[in-house]
Amino acid sequence: MQPADFPSGPAWPRRALAQLRQLVAFPSISTDPQYAGAVRACAAWLAGHLRRIGLDGVQVFETPRHPIVYAEKLVGPRKPTLLIYGHYDVQPVEPTAAWTVPPFGAVVHADKLYGRGASDDKGQLFTHVKALELLLASGQPLPLNVKLLLEGEEEIGSPNLGAFVQAHRRRLRADWAVLSDTNMISSAQPSLTYGLRGALAAELTVQGPRAELHSGVFGGAVLNPLQALSELLAALHDADGRVAIPGFYAAVQPATAAERAYLRRHGPPDAQLLREAQVGQGWGEPGYSLYERTTLRPSLSITGLSGGYQGEGVKSVVPPQARAKLSFRLAPGQDPHIVEQQLRNYLRQLTPPQVQATLQAQLHAPPYTVAPDHPAMQAAAQAYTEGFGRAPVLQRSGGTIPVVSLFEEHLGIPTVLMGFGLPDDGKHGPDEFLHLPNFWRGIRTSLAFLRRLGAFQPSPSHASSHEPVLHS
């Protein structure tokens, strides 16, 4: 679908793109306290925009850190309710020098809108906002009740969302949630994500001497914490690329032969993943394809490393401290709290007595799977077929979206992962972009999804059932 195909006339898509560029221009980096003002400004802009398109009850809720934006349009208890979740915060932009465009310049070039957060998640959440705008402007009542929940802390592990969802259970009652923060297989092939890996993020600190020591005077007689950290990190994988933490794989539920066969047939082959990663050779757990290694199987990435002198030239020191950031991705069956304990036990066993190792957990998110034959998933599949002209394939994602577990736990509802991102669109890296044809097709997919869900009957409690009944 081209922008001009929308019924609202040729000016509407131009305005929609200009609005999206405004949204992408906010440097709403949630992890870095110096951007807290930009996160807040972005929330205020969104709230104003949601009011202008005609949503009700728009509120900016304070949390201990970054605000949550809420809006709704209720058409009555005889209609089902969809909770639309998105996040307006973004990843940091470092290394800035690797960008070829300003990270918050919202530059449009050819069919791409460049900018940190353009795909993850501002552009994707905006598809639903624009679909609602079109429905609200049509003069017809909405086909269902909608509630929007836009978070500012997704990229830092949603530390305050659990408490918010719990406190506002009644307000957030719905039959299903939808979330667009996942990838399609390619721009030519839509896909519907039915599984996410869980996550455990933690920071490992190794403390050696109290103060920096001269490496000439003490080198060879005092254990260097940078060396001790390197040795601990090296012990986290075996020579074949498996995670070496005792018990780590014990709880992983093996995929069925049918699921593996489906993913092999429809998922990206190794060559495609290597092309997307721009690397020559794969790596990892033997016995699995690269796609399986990143979806069905757990992994451990060291995401940051620091210690000692990092400036230019030479400094002759034994530094006091070294730190590493660890990011586990967990497969179905694994529990992030149990993995944390396994890691703690292993580190305790490995850490030499001359240094202290401290682990600070920063994020726990369980893995998530929704049955592909769930009626809301089937509605989503049909909506994709309308929006993209092609039926979606089912896929697992290697990423983690902690909010789906919150919705399952506190609201008792499943979340449809209706992604419009692309695997090579630079999410979390430099030159992130939104593929604009996917933006326009995403709006149409959202429209179709909202209409199809409106045909279901609401569940009696609006909250308790996973299995809404098809309204004949």
Added chain:
Amino acid sequence: MQPADFPSGPAWPRRALAQLRQLVAFPSISTDPQYAGAVRACAAWLAGHLRRIGLDGVQVFETPRHPIVYAEKLVGPRKPTLLIYGHYDVQPVEPTAAWTVPPFGAVVHADKLYGRGASDDKGQLFTHVKALELLLASGQPLPLNVKLLLEGEEEIGSPNLGAFVQAHRRRLRADWAVLSDTNMISSAQPSLTYGLRGALAAELTVQGPRAELHSGVFGGAVLNPLQALSELLAALHDADGRVAIPGFYAAVQPATAAERAYLRRHGPPDAQLLREAQVGQGWGEPGYSLYERTTLRPSLSITGLSGGYQGEGVKSVVPPQARAKLSFRLAPGQDPHIVEQQLRNYLRQLTPPQVQATLQAQLHAPPYTVAPDHPAMQAAAQAYTEGFGRAPVLQRSGGTIPVVSLFEEHLGIPTVLMGFGLPDDGKHGPDEFLHLPNFWRGIRTSLAFLRRLGAFQPSPSHASSHEPVLHS
């Protein structure tokens, strides 16, 4: 000796200390280009000061980076010549937060002058400057010819000193060199250093994917360069604390039983080294005391580690690159160029095919030993006895002073290492200080050394002999 004991009256020590505080206040950090102006200003201050105390031929020589200050006082060819070397550049001050005083505040508290470079090497080189001032002010001719060479690049491996010494061989001709940039065993026990470890400094870079990747999407399928670097670093030591690079120890000359016995009797016991390092337990090569591990035996320290996201919180990336700074200290017999080649071979063998490892060598300095029974060493021992009221013990230092090899190679002269630093005076770490009683005793020791050397006959060439004849 107390300041008041100097013959020049009570005002002179006050003035000398004020001048030293001015010298210490220059942030002459040679490794960081943003301090290049401060390095230059420090050189100009020193040149002015050397002119004012009555030295001749004072010049500031440009080099490709930081200038060299030269001065001399020649009393005639029938007198021997001493080349006094010192360095006015200093180490960086990071981590700044670990300092309890301003690093360039030159704060005096009790018997300590605090500041980066107070001990290494501004305070120590200034003992000779002040001794020369006292001799020049006495009205008598100097007992020998003196040449001063003050460098601004010692802390970055003296990259331009070799070319300078070679180009100015004639001007620098001398019978001996003296250098005060080593430690005494304690303030109560002077010591004379007869050996230095060599050094090889290098930066190891591991390059993985071209750009940052999302650790959810690619974690487990792409080799993480931070992990690869950790594994390479972990492989550099064996489980017992020995360096694991094949062939590393092959060329090390074993110490004689007599030398080991002497060092055991006079050197610091393990408990003292642990106290100075403020650590509870030692570490390193089995079969050697901590003092032997840091002097007779080689070592490898990781001095810096960096890669990926180092800011607050979580960033879900597989970073493209990781870096480590390596600092080898080399024992008698080892050649830094051969060790570099051994390291390159080992890294080539270990590096997995998914990443590229690059090694950039930054400093090569061979180990150095001067015979303790050399006449100039004996003169130094007698001078210490005068200055400190106690005969020095002989010691090896674990540090590296590349200039001694340059003087040996280009001028054919030995260097007397007449150190006034203390093992716990914070060199290269926070709260570096100069123990002021050592400053006053150091001046007296330098005076005695200059007078004793003046009693020797010059060698015919002023440059070729290691064995000056005692003038009866």
